[in-house]
Amino acid sequence: MTTDVSLTCIDCGDIFPFTVKDQEYFREHNYSTPVRCRSCRAKRRQLRAASEDRGVDAQPAAQQPATAGVRIVCSGCGQDAEVPFQPRTDRPVYCRACYEAHKSKRAS
Numbered sequence: 001m002t003t004d005v006s007l008t009c010i011d012c013g014d015i016f017p018f019t020v021k022d023q024e025y026f027r028e029h030n031y032s033t034p035v036r037c038r039s040c041r042a043k044r045r046q047l048r049a050a051s052e053d054r055g056v057d058a059q060p061a062a063q064q065p066a067t068a069g070v071r072i073v074c075s076g077c078g079q080d081a082e083v084p085f086q087p088r089t090d091r092p093v094y095c096r097a098c099y100e101a102h103k104s105k106r107a108s
C-alpha cells in the first residue's frame, strides 16, 4: 500500500511531501522519484527556459563565418586549409581549389 513520503530537496535541503497522488502521477508517466521540491523544480524550469531563449539568440553570432573556420588537411593536395564548416570524418575534405576542381570535373 502506498503512503505519503517525505523527500529531501537536493537544491534547498527542504523536506517536501511526495504524496500518494504525486506518486501515482509519476508512476503513470514513468518519471523517476523527484529529487527537488516543487518550488526548486519550478525555478529550474524557468532557468532552463531562459537559457534556451538565450541559446537561440546566441546561435547566429556563433555561426559567423569569420569564427567558424575549421583547420583541415586537404585530401586532394595535402595542404593545410580552412573550411567554413565542420567536415565529416567519413568523407574526404578538400581545400577550396581542389573542391572547385572536383566539382567541375564531376559536372562535365
Ligand SMILES: [Zn+2]
Pocket (backbone or CB within 6 Å): 009, 010, 011, 012, 013, 014, 036, 037, 038, 039, 040, 041
Ligand atoms: Zn528545494
Ligand SMILES: [Zn+2]
Pocket (backbone or CB within 6 Å): 074, 075, 076, 077, 078, 079, 094, 095, 096, 097, 098, 099
Ligand atoms: Zn587541395
